[in-house]
Amino acid sequence: MALVVFLRGANVGGHRTFRPSVLAQQLKHLDAVNIGAAGTFVIRRPGTRAQLRSELARRLAFDTDIMICQGREIVRLVSECPFADEPARPDVVQFVSVLSKSPRSAPAMPISLPASGACLLKILGRDGRFVFGLYRRQMKAIGYLGTIDQLVGVPATTRNWNTITAIAKVLGARRA
Numbered sequence: 001m002a003l004v005v006f007l008r009g010a011n012v013g014g015h016r017t018f019r020p021s022v023l024a025q026q027l028k029h030l031d032a033v034n035i036g037a038a039g040t041f042v043i044r045r046p047g048t049r050a051q052l053r054s055e056l057a058r059r060l061a062f063d064t065d066i067m068i069c070q071g072r073e074i075v076r077l078v079s080e081c082p083f084a085d086e087p088a089r090p091d092v093v094q095f096v097s098v099l100s101k102s103p104r105s106a107p108a109m110p111i112s113l114p115a116s117g118a119c120l121l122k123i124l125g126r127d128g129r130f131v132f133g134l135y136r137r138q139m140k141a142i143g144y145l146g147t148i149d150q151l152v153g154v155p156a157t158t159r160n161w162n163t164i165t166a167i168a169k170v171l172g173a174r175r176a
Helices: 018-027 047-058 071-079 139-145 149-151 159-171
Strands: 003-007 032-034 040-045 068-070 092-099 112-113 121-127 130-136 156-160
Touching: 003 047, 003 071, 003 156, 018 032, 018 040, 018 047, 040 159, 047 068, 068 071, 068 092, 071 159, 092 159, 121 139, 121 149, 130 139, 149 156, 156 159
Parallel strands: none
Antiparallel strands: 003 040, 003 068, 032 040, 092 130, 092 156, 112 121, 121 130
């Protein structure tokens, strides 16, 4: 069963930098596939989650949250099309935040931020360890993405919906 790894806060703003292609090469024995520069990998021969987490932590030169989920969770999420009712627009980004674990409770959704004025971030819903929504292509919106952790009560890392669908394509050729 393939696993998907999301590194939190890697290669962002010149902090916690590393070369994902080099890490994927180092994990060749696990049949690792690098999905972009943000620290997202499909591991097609992972062993146990604990072994994978330990090996990643050992190979990275910095501490970071490592979110791991089953490939079939990503395939299921993509097949459910959470953005089907939200037409793509050039000024809006569709995103998925991967939570470190399922929260005990979460606020009622949808949530629009800020609470007044023009909406910069809209959280549409949650599906297990995934929170999905939309944000405007404005610098202020990025700051609101950081509030997802506080809203749901567990660490989260965010990826563009295009990254999530790219993961599903990599997994589609093999059983997830």
